[in-house]
Amino acid sequence: MADEKMPTIDQMLCFAVYSAGHAFTRFYKPRLDALDLTYPQYLAFLVLWERDDITVKHLGERLFLDSGTITPLIKRLEARGLVRRRRDEDDERQVRITLTEAGRALRAKAFAIPLAVIEGTGLTLEGGDALRAELIALRDRLDAALEV
Amino acid sequence: MADEKMPTIDQMLCFAVYSAGHAFTRFYKPRLDALDLTYPQYLAFLVLWERDDITVKHLGERLFLDSGTITPLIKRLEARGLVRRRRDEDDERQVRITLTEAGRALRAKAFAIPLAVIEGTGLTLEGGDALRAELIALRDRLDAALEV
DNA sequence: CATAATTAAATTGTACGCAATCAAATTTTA
DNA sequence: TAAAATTTGATTGCGTACAATTTAATTATG
Numbered sequence: 001m002a003d004e005k006m007p008t009i010d011q012m013l014c015f016a017v018y019s020a021g022h023a024f025t026r027f028y029k030p031r032l033d034a035l036d037l038t039y040p041q042y043l044a045f046l047v048l049w050e051r052d053d054i055t056v057k058h059l060g061e062r063l064f065l066d067s068g069t070i071t072p073l074i075k076r077l078e079a080r081g082l083v084r085r086r087r088d089e090d091d092e093r094q095v096r097i098t099l100t101e102a103g104r105a106l107r108a109k110a111f112a113i114p115l116a117v118i119e120g121t122g123l124t125l126e127g128g129d130a131l132r133a134e135l136i137a138l139r140d141r142l143d144a145a146l147e148v
Numbered sequence: 149m150a151d152e153k154m155p156t157i158d159q160m161l162c163f164a165v166y167s168a169g170h171a172f173t174r175f176y177k178p179r180l181d182a183l184d185l186t187y188p189q190y191l192a193f194l195v196l197w198e199r200d201d202i203t204v205k206h207l208g209e210r211l212f213l214d215s216g217t218i219t220p221l222i223k224r225l226e227a228r229g230l231v232r233r234r235r236d237e238d239d240e241r242q243v244r245i246t247l248t249e250a251g252r253a254l255r256a257k258a259f260a261i262p263l264a265v266i267e268g269t270g271l272t273l274e275g276g277d278a279l280r281a282e283l284i285a286l287r288d289r290l291d292a293a294l295e296v
Numbered sequence: 297c298a299t300a301a302t303t304a305a306a307t308t309g310t311a312c313g314c315a316a317t318c319a320a321a322t323t324t325t326a
Numbered sequence: 327t328a329a330a331a332t333t334t335g336a337t338t339g340c341g342t343a344c345a346a347t348t349t350a351a352t353t354a355t356g
Binding site: 170173174177203204205215216218219220239240241242243 | 333334335336337338343344345
Binding site: 005006007008009010011012013014015016017018019020021022023024026027028039043046047049050062063064065107110111114117119120121122123128131132134135136138139140141142143145146 | 160161165167171174212213258267269271
Protein backbone atom coordinates (compact mmCIF):
# COMPACT_ATOMS: atom_id res chain seq x y z
CA MET A 1 0.00 0.00 0.00
CA ALA A 2 0.88 3.70 0.08
CA ASP A 3 1.19 3.43 -3.67
CA GLU A 4 -1.37 3.79 -6.45
CA LYS A 5 -2.69 7.01 -5.02
CA MET A 6 -1.60 9.55 -7.62
CA PRO A 7 -4.35 10.62 -10.00
CA THR A 8 -3.95 10.70 -13.75
CA ILE A 9 -3.60 14.20 -15.10
CA ASP A 10 -6.88 13.83 -16.96
CA GLN A 11 -8.65 13.09 -13.68
CA MET A 12 -7.54 16.35 -12.14
CA LEU A 13 -9.82 19.36 -11.97
CA CYS A 14 -6.90 21.79 -11.87
CA PHE A 15 -5.63 20.54 -15.21
CA ALA A 16 -9.08 20.77 -16.76
CA VAL A 17 -9.15 24.44 -15.72
CA TYR A 18 -5.55 24.99 -16.84
CA SER A 19 -6.02 23.46 -20.28
CA ALA A 20 -9.45 25.03 -20.82
CA GLY A 21 -7.84 28.40 -20.12
CA HIS A 22 -5.25 27.79 -22.82
CA ALA A 23 -7.98 26.68 -25.20
CA PHE A 24 -9.78 29.99 -24.63
CA THR A 25 -6.58 31.90 -25.37
CA ARG A 26 -6.11 29.93 -28.58
CA PHE A 27 -9.72 30.58 -29.55
CA TYR A 28 -9.45 34.31 -28.87
CA LYS A 29 -6.13 34.68 -30.69
CA PRO A 30 -7.36 35.18 -34.29
CA ARG A 31 -10.14 37.53 -33.11
CA LEU A 32 -7.81 39.61 -30.96
CA ASP A 33 -5.14 39.72 -33.65
CA ALA A 34 -7.57 41.93 -35.56
CA LEU A 35 -7.36 44.45 -32.69
CA ASP A 36 -3.65 43.82 -32.16
CA LEU A 37 -4.36 42.86 -28.53
CA THR A 38 -3.28 39.92 -26.41
CA TYR A 39 -5.86 38.19 -24.26
CA PRO A 40 -4.69 39.82 -20.98
CA GLN A 41 -4.66 43.21 -22.74
CA TYR A 42 -8.23 42.55 -23.88
CA LEU A 43 -9.23 41.79 -20.29
CA ALA A 44 -7.65 45.07 -19.19
CA PHE A 45 -9.68 46.92 -21.80
CA LEU A 46 -12.89 45.21 -20.71
CA VAL A 47 -12.32 46.66 -17.24
CA LEU A 48 -11.31 50.08 -18.60
CA TRP A 49 -14.20 50.31 -21.06
CA GLU A 50 -16.47 49.60 -18.12
CA ARG A 51 -14.99 52.39 -16.03
CA ASP A 52 -12.16 54.70 -16.83
CA ASP A 53 -9.62 56.50 -14.64
CA ILE A 54 -8.83 53.64 -12.26
CA THR A 55 -5.60 52.89 -10.40
CA VAL A 56 -3.11 50.15 -11.19
CA LYS A 57 -4.10 48.55 -7.90
CA HIS A 58 -7.78 48.55 -8.78
CA LEU A 59 -7.13 47.04 -12.20
CA GLY A 60 -4.94 44.40 -10.59
CA GLU A 61 -7.67 43.50 -8.13
CA ARG A 62 -10.24 43.13 -10.90
CA LEU A 63 -7.91 40.89 -12.92
CA PHE A 64 -6.32 39.07 -9.94
CA LEU A 65 -2.90 40.20 -11.17
CA ASP A 66 -0.15 42.11 -9.38
CA SER A 67 1.79 45.23 -10.34
CA GLY A 68 4.61 43.15 -11.82
CA THR A 69 2.19 42.07 -14.52
CA ILE A 70 -0.03 45.15 -14.81
CA THR A 71 2.71 47.79 -15.02
CA PRO A 72 4.50 46.52 -18.15
CA LEU A 73 1.20 45.54 -19.79
CA ILE A 74 -0.22 49.05 -19.38
CA LYS A 75 3.07 50.62 -20.43
CA ARG A 76 2.89 48.75 -23.71
CA LEU A 77 -0.63 50.04 -24.27
CA GLU A 78 0.52 53.55 -23.37
CA ALA A 79 3.38 53.32 -25.86
CA ARG A 80 0.77 52.57 -28.53
CA GLY A 81 -1.33 55.58 -27.50
CA LEU A 82 -4.28 53.51 -26.26
CA VAL A 83 -4.13 54.56 -22.59
CA ARG A 84 -2.56 57.28 -20.48
CA ARG A 85 -0.91 56.95 -17.07
CA ARG A 86 -0.63 59.75 -14.54
CA ARG A 87 -0.03 60.05 -10.80
CA ASP A 88 -3.07 60.75 -8.67
CA GLU A 89 -2.90 64.34 -7.48
CA ASP A 90 -4.19 63.58 -3.99
CA ASP A 91 -2.13 60.42 -3.46
CA GLU A 92 0.96 60.31 -5.59
CA ARG A 93 1.64 56.70 -4.76
CA GLN A 94 -1.21 55.80 -7.07
CA VAL A 95 -1.12 55.77 -10.86
CA ARG A 96 -4.44 56.33 -12.59
CA ILE A 97 -5.11 54.80 -16.00
CA THR A 98 -7.33 56.58 -18.50
CA LEU A 99 -8.32 55.67 -22.03
CA THR A 100 -7.29 57.78 -24.98
CA GLU A 101 -9.71 58.35 -27.86
CA ALA A 102 -7.98 55.51 -29.70
CA GLY A 103 -8.40 53.24 -26.72
CA ARG A 104 -12.06 54.10 -26.45
CA ALA A 105 -12.56 53.59 -30.19
CA LEU A 106 -11.16 50.09 -29.95
CA ARG A 107 -14.32 49.06 -28.16
CA ALA A 108 -16.40 49.23 -31.33
CA LYS A 109 -14.04 46.79 -33.05
CA ALA A 110 -14.47 44.31 -30.18
CA PHE A 111 -18.25 44.08 -30.30
CA ALA A 112 -18.36 40.96 -32.44
CA ILE A 113 -16.03 38.96 -30.21
CA PRO A 114 -18.23 37.91 -27.26
CA LEU A 115 -20.87 36.34 -29.47
CA ALA A 116 -18.27 34.43 -31.45
CA VAL A 117 -16.82 33.09 -28.23
CA ILE A 118 -20.19 32.02 -26.86
CA GLU A 119 -20.74 30.19 -30.11
CA GLY A 120 -17.31 28.56 -29.80
CA THR A 121 -18.07 27.25 -26.34
CA GLY A 122 -21.10 25.37 -27.63
CA LEU A 123 -22.91 26.25 -24.42
CA THR A 124 -26.31 27.79 -23.87
CA LEU A 125 -26.41 31.09 -21.98
CA GLU A 126 -27.76 29.25 -18.94
CA GLY A 127 -25.16 26.50 -19.17
CA GLY A 128 -22.36 29.01 -19.52
CA ASP A 129 -23.65 31.04 -16.60
CA ALA A 130 -23.87 28.00 -14.35
CA LEU A 131 -20.33 26.94 -15.22
CA ARG A 132 -19.05 30.48 -14.68
CA ALA A 133 -20.70 30.69 -11.27
CA GLU A 134 -19.17 27.38 -10.22
CA LEU A 135 -15.71 28.50 -11.30
CA ILE A 136 -15.96 31.84 -9.52
CA ALA A 137 -17.07 30.10 -6.35
CA LEU A 138 -14.18 27.65 -6.75
CA ARG A 139 -11.69 30.46 -7.30
CA ASP A 140 -12.91 32.30 -4.22
CA ARG A 141 -12.77 29.17 -2.05
CA LEU A 142 -9.21 28.43 -3.20
CA ASP A 143 -8.12 31.99 -2.44
CA ALA A 144 -9.92 31.95 0.90
CA ALA A 145 -8.21 28.68 1.86
CA LEU A 146 -4.89 30.38 1.16
CA GLU A 147 -5.33 33.13 3.72
CA VAL A 148 -4.71 31.19 6.89
CA MET B 149 -28.14 51.45 -30.47
CA ALA B 150 -25.07 49.34 -31.31
CA ASP B 151 -23.89 50.18 -27.83
CA GLU B 152 -24.40 48.51 -24.44
CA LYS B 153 -23.41 45.11 -25.81
CA MET B 154 -20.06 44.48 -24.13
CA PRO B 155 -20.24 42.13 -21.14
CA THR B 156 -18.66 42.92 -17.79
CA ILE B 157 -15.52 40.92 -17.17
CA ASP B 158 -17.21 39.15 -14.27
CA GLN B 159 -19.94 37.96 -16.60
CA MET B 160 -17.49 36.22 -18.88
CA LEU B 161 -16.86 32.49 -18.72
CA CYS B 162 -13.37 32.85 -20.16
CA PHE B 163 -12.31 35.10 -17.30
CA ALA B 164 -13.80 32.74 -14.73
CA VAL B 165 -11.63 29.98 -16.21
CA TYR B 166 -8.59 32.27 -16.46
CA SER B 167 -8.80 33.52 -12.89
CA ALA B 168 -9.66 30.10 -11.45
CA GLY B 169 -6.53 28.77 -13.14
CA HIS B 170 -4.40 31.40 -11.42
CA ALA B 171 -6.11 30.62 -8.12
CA PHE B 172 -5.11 26.96 -8.53
CA THR B 173 -1.52 27.98 -9.22
CA ARG B 174 -1.50 30.14 -6.09
CA PHE B 175 -2.99 27.31 -4.05
CA TYR B 176 -0.44 24.77 -5.32
CA LYS B 177 2.51 27.11 -4.81
CA PRO B 178 3.31 26.44 -1.13
CA ARG B 179 2.81 22.68 -1.62
CA LEU B 180 5.00 22.55 -4.71
CA ASP B 181 7.67 24.74 -3.13
CA ALA B 182 8.37 21.78 -0.86
CA LEU B 183 9.28 19.75 -3.99
CA ASP B 184 10.95 22.73 -5.64
CA LEU B 185 8.62 22.37 -8.63
CA THR B 186 6.53 24.86 -10.54
CA TYR B 187 2.96 23.93 -11.40
CA PRO B 188 3.72 23.14 -15.07
CA GLN B 189 6.71 21.05 -13.95
CA TYR B 190 4.40 19.17 -11.57
CA LEU B 191 2.02 18.48 -14.46
CA ALA B 192 4.92 17.13 -16.51
CA PHE B 193 5.85 14.79 -13.67
CA LEU B 194 2.27 13.58 -13.34
CA VAL B 195 2.45 12.46 -16.96
CA LEU B 196 5.94 10.99 -16.55
CA TRP B 197 5.14 9.15 -13.32
CA GLU B 198 2.22 7.62 -15.16
CA ARG B 199 4.39 6.42 -18.03
CA ASP B 200 8.06 6.91 -18.57
CA ASP B 201 10.15 7.12 -21.75
CA ILE B 202 7.84 9.29 -23.82
CA THR B 203 8.70 11.79 -26.53
CA VAL B 204 8.59 15.57 -26.25
CA LYS B 205 5.74 15.51 -28.72
CA HIS B 206 3.74 13.05 -26.64
CA LEU B 207 4.25 15.07 -23.48
CA GLY B 208 3.23 18.22 -25.33
CA GLU B 209 0.04 16.56 -26.54
CA ARG B 210 -0.87 15.43 -23.06
CA LEU B 211 -0.31 18.94 -21.63
CA PHE B 212 -1.60 20.88 -24.67
CA LEU B 213 1.74 22.69 -24.86
CA ASP B 214 4.19 23.03 -27.74
CA SER B 215 7.93 22.42 -27.96
CA GLY B 216 8.73 26.05 -27.22
CA THR B 217 7.37 25.46 -23.73
CA ILE B 218 8.26 21.79 -23.20
CA THR B 219 11.89 21.90 -24.32
CA PRO B 220 13.19 24.50 -21.83
CA LEU B 221 10.99 23.13 -19.04
CA ILE B 222 12.42 19.62 -19.47
CA LYS B 223 15.94 20.97 -19.84
CA ARG B 224 15.63 22.66 -16.45
CA LEU B 225 14.52 19.36 -14.93
CA GLU B 226 17.40 17.61 -16.68
CA ALA B 227 19.88 20.13 -15.29
CA ARG B 228 18.63 19.21 -11.82
CA GLY B 229 19.07 15.51 -12.49
CA LEU B 230 15.37 14.67 -12.35
CA VAL B 231 14.94 13.51 -15.95
CA ARG B 232 17.12 12.37 -18.85
CA ARG B 233 16.75 13.26 -22.53
CA ARG B 234 18.05 11.14 -25.41
CA ARG B 235 17.36 10.81 -29.10
CA ASP B 236 15.24 7.85 -30.16
CA GLU B 237 17.48 5.31 -31.89
CA ASP B 238 14.93 4.40 -34.53
CA ASP B 239 13.80 7.97 -35.28
CA GLU B 240 16.38 10.54 -34.35
CA ARG B 241 13.94 13.42 -34.80
CA GLN B 242 12.35 12.35 -31.55
CA VAL B 243 13.69 12.99 -28.06
CA ARG B 244 12.60 10.53 -25.40
CA ILE B 245 12.25 11.66 -21.78
CA THR B 246 12.95 9.25 -18.95
CA LEU B 247 12.90 9.70 -15.20
CA THR B 248 16.04 9.39 -13.12
CA GLU B 249 15.91 7.72 -9.72
CA ALA B 250 15.63 11.19 -8.17
CA GLY B 251 12.74 12.04 -10.47
CA ARG B 252 10.97 8.81 -9.59
CA ALA B 253 11.58 9.37 -5.88
CA LEU B 254 9.91 12.76 -6.07
CA ARG B 255 6.58 10.98 -6.50
CA ALA B 256 6.49 9.89 -2.88
CA LYS B 257 6.84 13.48 -1.73
CA ALA B 258 3.87 14.48 -3.88
CA PHE B 259 1.38 12.00 -2.44
CA ALA B 260 -0.15 14.41 0.03
CA ILE B 261 -0.85 17.12 -2.54
CA PRO B 262 -3.97 15.88 -4.37
CA LEU B 263 -5.97 15.44 -1.19
CA ALA B 264 -5.01 18.90 0.06
CA VAL B 265 -6.13 20.37 -3.24
CA ILE B 266 -9.46 18.55 -3.22
CA GLU B 267 -9.98 19.92 0.25
CA GLY B 268 -9.09 23.40 -0.96
CA THR B 269 -11.66 23.29 -3.72
CA GLY B 270 -14.42 22.67 -1.20
CA LEU B 271 -16.06 20.33 -3.71
CA THR B 272 -17.30 16.80 -3.30
CA LEU B 273 -15.70 14.16 -5.49
CA GLU B 274 -18.85 14.05 -7.59
CA GLY B 275 -19.07 17.83 -7.86
CA GLY B 276 -15.44 18.09 -8.86
CA ASP B 277 -15.82 15.33 -11.42
CA ALA B 278 -18.85 16.97 -13.00
CA LEU B 279 -17.08 20.32 -13.22
CA ARG B 280 -13.99 18.66 -14.67
CA ALA B 281 -16.03 16.86 -17.32
CA GLU B 282 -17.73 20.09 -18.34
CA LEU B 283 -14.40 21.90 -18.66
CA ILE B 284 -12.83 19.12 -20.71
CA ALA B 285 -15.83 19.10 -23.05
CA LEU B 286 -15.59 22.89 -23.29
CA ARG B 287 -11.86 22.76 -24.05
CA ASP B 288 -12.37 20.17 -26.76
CA ARG B 289 -15.21 22.14 -28.36
CA LEU B 290 -13.10 25.31 -28.40
CA ASP B 291 -10.18 23.48 -29.97
CA ALA B 292 -12.47 21.76 -32.47
CA ALA B 293 -14.01 25.10 -33.47
CA LEU B 294 -10.50 26.32 -34.21
CA GLU B 295 -9.72 23.72 -36.84
CA VAL B 296 -11.75 25.08 -39.73
C1' DC C 297 5.66 66.32 15.15
C1' DA C 298 9.19 63.06 14.34
C1' DT C 299 9.60 58.42 13.40
C1' DA C 300 7.80 53.98 12.51
C1' DA C 301 4.74 51.32 9.84
C1' DT C 302 2.11 50.84 5.86
C1' DT C 303 0.85 51.33 1.11
C1' DA C 304 1.32 51.75 -4.12
C1' DA C 305 4.12 51.16 -8.10
C1' DA C 306 8.05 49.94 -10.24
C1' DT C 307 11.91 46.90 -10.89
C1' DT C 308 14.47 42.55 -11.19
C1' DG C 309 14.85 37.81 -11.99
C1' DT C 310 12.90 33.34 -13.14
C1' DA C 311 9.64 30.57 -15.61
C1' DC C 312 6.08 29.79 -18.57
C1' DG C 313 3.39 30.07 -23.32
C1' DC C 314 3.26 30.58 -28.06
C1' DA C 315 4.29 32.29 -32.92
C1' DA C 316 7.71 32.05 -36.25
C1' DT C 317 11.69 30.19 -37.96
C1' DC C 318 15.26 26.79 -38.49
C1' DA C 319 17.77 22.36 -38.96
C1' DA C 320 17.84 17.63 -39.19
C1' DA C 321 15.68 13.35 -40.01
C1' DT C 322 12.16 10.68 -42.19
C1' DT C 323 8.61 9.68 -45.47
C1' DT C 324 6.27 10.44 -50.02
C1' DT C 325 6.04 10.43 -54.63
C1' DA C 326 7.31 11.27 -59.18
C1' DT D 327 15.91 6.42 -55.83
C1' DA D 328 16.43 11.52 -56.02
C1' DA D 329 13.75 15.51 -54.92
C1' DA D 330 9.83 17.36 -52.45
C1' DA D 331 7.04 17.37 -48.50
C1' DT D 332 6.43 16.38 -43.81
C1' DT D 333 7.69 15.71 -39.07
C1' DT D 334 10.23 16.61 -34.78
C1' DG D 335 12.54 19.36 -31.74
C1' DA D 336 15.23 23.51 -30.82
C1' DT D 337 15.68 28.44 -30.94
C1' DT D 338 14.36 33.33 -30.83
C1' DG D 339 11.50 36.98 -29.54
C1' DC D 340 7.65 38.89 -27.22
C1' DG D 341 4.32 38.99 -23.60
C1' DT D 342 2.58 37.49 -19.52
C1' DA D 343 2.82 35.80 -14.29
C1' DC D 344 4.68 36.27 -9.87
C1' DA D 345 8.13 36.51 -5.87
C1' DA D 346 11.17 39.60 -3.83
C1' DT D 347 13.08 43.95 -3.42
C1' DT D 348 13.19 48.96 -3.79
C1' DT D 349 11.49 53.68 -3.76
C1' DA D 350 8.36 57.19 -2.80
C1' DA D 351 4.38 58.71 -0.49
C1' DT D 352 1.05 58.48 3.15
C1' DT D 353 -0.74 57.28 7.66
C1' DA D 354 -0.26 55.83 12.50
C1' DT D 355 1.81 56.26 16.87
C1' DG D 356 4.59 57.62 20.85
